[in-house]
Amino acid sequence: MAGPPALAGNIGLPLLALLDDAAALWVLELSSFQTGEAGPLELGVITNLHEEHLDWHGTPQRYRADKLRLADAARTLLVDAAQPALLDATATHAARRLYDDAAGWHVAQGAIWRGDRRVFDLARFALPGLHNARNACAALCALEILGGDAVAAASALARFRGLPHRLQRLGARAGLHWIDDSISTTPEATRAALESLPGAAVTLILGGHERGLDWAPFATWLAARPPQAVIAQGASAARIGASLAAAGVPWRHAADLVAAVDLARTCSAPGGAVLLSPGAPSFDQFRDYAARGRRFAELAGFDPCALAAFGEIAGLGIA
Numbered sequence: 001m002a003g004p005p006a007l008a009g010n011i012g013l014p015l016l017a018l019l020d021d022a023a024a025l026w027v028l029e030l031s032s033f034q035t036g037e038a039g040p041l042e043l044g045v046i047t048n049l050h051e052e053h054l055d056w057h058g059t060p061q062r063y064r065a066d067k068l069r070l071a072d073a074a075r076t077l078l079v080d081a082a083q084p085a086l087l088d089a090t091a092t093h094a095a096r097r098l099y100d101d102a103a104g105w106h107v108a109q110g111a112i113w114r115g116d117r118r119v120f121d122l123a124r125f126a127l128p129g130l131h132n133a134r135n136a137c138a139a140l141c142a143l144e145i146l147g148g149d150a151v152a153a154a155s156a157l158a159r160f161r162g163l164p165h166r167l168q169r170l171g172a173r174a175g176l177h178w179i180d181d182s183i184s185t186t187p188e189a190t191r192a193a194l195e196s197l198p199g200a201a202v203t204l205i206l207g208g209h210e211r212g213l214d215w216a217p218f219a220t221w222l223a224a225r226p227p228q229a230v231i232a233q234g235a236s237a238a239r240i241g242a243s244l245a246a247a248g249v250p251w252r253h254a255a256d257l258v259a260a261v262d263l264a265r266t267c268s269a270p271g272g273a274v275l276l277s278p279g280a281p282s283f284d285q286f287r288d289y290a291a292r293g294r295r296f297a298e299l300a301g302f303d304p305c306a307l308a309a310f311g312e313i314a315g316l317g318i319a
């Protein structure tokens with residue numbers, strides 16, 4: 001692939017900002033708002049069909065339809081082989097490729113594999129959790145489809161810096177470890193965050209702007225592996241709490257993020273972790289997830305300006 005790539009979209013840099021710049025390859029991270037208007041493209045990647053943005057789309061069916069327009073627009077489509085609903089919805093695509101499949105890029109035995117070739121040991125990967133390893137497989141498979149040497153590129157994962165506010169470890173204060181996952185705006189994202197912290201005594205802070213998502217499946221999953229404490233706060237707290245209670249998960253209520261952090265200090269196990277992974281947007285209290293994350297850091301006793309990763313997302317624009 002000759003020429004520079006350009007990275008833009010929902011990830012933080014508007015597409016219009018790059019219209020006057022030349023790039024050989026455009027990499028666009030799109031929300032379901034944007035995929036509903038997708039035009040012809042060389043490669044489309046869909047990782048899941050988990051419900052999101054129902055306050056905007058109106059119904060789960062409309063959300064799925066808008067997101068799947070990306071599949072219709074893509075000459076080649078790449079999807080996660082471990083997502084049955086996604087596989088069913090894209091079964092008729094003429095040029096569908098899979099990742100998270102044993103024949104291609106997948107995760108097994110603590111490593112990323114290309115078929116039967118062990119390519120990258122996850123002990124070298126800075127991002128925690130199986131979901132991040134699977135996302136890396138999606139990126140490597142996409143690169144391979146576009147003609148790049150994905151096996152050679154895999155070593156760059158050791159230098160990859162995660163997004164601000166996504167499972168960002170802030171540090172320790174007063175005997176507790178604080179983790180900012182403010183960018184988590186769905187129950188599935190919160191589940192992935194918890195799965196990334198096996199064995200930790202976690203106090204989980206949930207809740208925010210109400211989008212009408214179904215919390216019952218998450219609550220059922222959580223009941224089988226309850227964290228040390230669960231706090232629900234913000235506009236969606238009562239409905240989240242009702243789902244938790246119905247599944248038998250004990251929870252505590254806080255009016256807002258300030259109250260939730262204060263409560264977390266009193267109910268967390270010494271040496272445990274306080275995880276802000278709200279599973280909901282921030283708009284009931286903050287301008288965006290980044291403002292919520294910065295406020296969480298301040299309330300925990302950190303200076304957001306002193307944390308280097310609170311800056312801009314690396315790699316946006318023309319590389």
